[in-house]
Amino acid sequence: MDAPTLQTLLVERVPGARVEPAAAADYPTLVVSREHIVDLLRTLRDDPDLGYSCLVELTAADYLPREPRFEVVYHLLRLGARDFPRPGENPPAARLRLKVPVPGGDARVPTASTVFPNANWLEREVFDLFGILFEGHPDLRRLLLPEEWEGHPLRKDYPVQVSVPVRTTSAIELTEQEFVANIERQRRFTGAKRTS
């Protein structure tokens, strides 16, 4: 199924969505509006004619200084396997790329994790490295970098080399009485007998 056919199908199934084919070297690519991305993904997954049941990749790219600056990219796969997702023969295997332009001043996209569970971590990674917010995400925390990291490294305006001062934590200081009291409390808690 080529990009223009998919475009007409999707516009028909998801009213109001803006879907435009784009040139790509490998497989069909559609540029879609971010307001409808979740509906489009759900249609692509559930519609028996489409059946793109697997989200293989979700990532983003920064095109600074172009505006809209970011693109969130979804790679979908139709397996073409027997008996999946429906019993018997299924439509042949195919791939599809969806791209959502995201402006730099308002970098937010609705979350796809309600449709594809594996979007959860992939969106956390994009949030971590690009600072794009995914609205409605159940657990939008940094995935790879430490929680207290500042900035989003894969943005083009983030410096290549940053020096972060080494943080050290001092050892816990306990008096002997506190140490023994801790052990005693633990023993009471677990009901263990003293051996000595």
Next chain:
Amino acid sequence: MRPPMADAPAKSTRTETMTVNMGPQHPSTHGVLRLVIELDGENVVSAQTGIGYLHTGIEKTAEQKKWQQVIPLVERMDYLSAQSNSLAFIMSVETLLGIEVPERVQWIRTLIAELQRINSHLVWLGTHVMDVGAITVMLYSFNERELLLNINEMLAGFRMFPSYQRIGGLREDLPVGFHEAVKSFMDRFPERLATIEDLITKNEIFLRRTRQVGYLSKEDAIAYGLVGPMARASGIDYDVRRTFPYLKYPELDFEVPVLTEGDVYARYRQRVAEMRESRKICLQCLEKITPTGVYQIDDYRIVPPPKDKVYTEMEALIQHFLVYSQGFMVPAGEAAVPIEGPRGEQTFYVVSDGTNRPARVKSRSPSLLACQALPVLIKGALIADVVAIIGSTDIVLGDVDR
């Protein structure tokens, strides 16, 4: 639920769950994976995964490098299947460039990809079975893997990260004695694999540790994007090599093993079966590859010209200088060509802005997705099975964190 102890008074029976931290330095987590497991007795109620301890920002570094210089970087992502990473990256870049490498190069690349699959599966087999308690298998499988590393060394001088495949072909021609080395490995391999299988396939301890443990349903496998050996062990008949053929796979005679049980034992049998198929592919490739011949395209804007020309021709000297000083331009666009790596579908999403450096390199890592699905697999299992389940997903933390 634990039965209350006979002599203990009922009011002292405590029913709250216990939280156990496993990792990031636990030896069976295959790197630095942190698991926070909530236990009810010995049963896992829930699990949380913590990753990022190996994050080195390879994708950011790659944006500073010239196209050809990215290859050694991506090989270090998934350090057990280095040449599959570089193959996936190279295929995406070559799609953008619109070049097709000569037939002989395609055959050699196919052979290298399959050798890499056997190599990676051998490491997985040894470490996974050692996690479950059988140390002998690790010694046997690492012995075989050593021979594959020797072949890498012969090929490129490097054992783990050969960087032998380049955009536009290979670094140099095959070394003398390459065919014999691969052939002698392939001749002894079935017997060695059978020895390993004799030790564990019908081993009562191994069966009890792995059967009906860590069940993954078809639906979950696809919902979590685990396309590859994990999904095939759960009954999804999908393999990139057959469904979206690349290199010389359409001309090869091989089967895609598919199992339906979806447990740890099925994943073990799945990968062993894949090693046998890989051997078949390797032998077919060997027949097609001539000992010497063309090993790169003849476009000297992308690959350096041969040394004898550089020393004798002005034009070749200029091209040599240009290739090594400023690299080559890749037309603006994007590509993501999927290949079947040892852990599942591998893709490099590559964006070019028309310059000599990539604008974005994103690795689709099967390990990251497997790691994400770990809580689903672990939930409801016994604490002793957690190690077996982690091993069966075949995660490489270098690939998870990148």
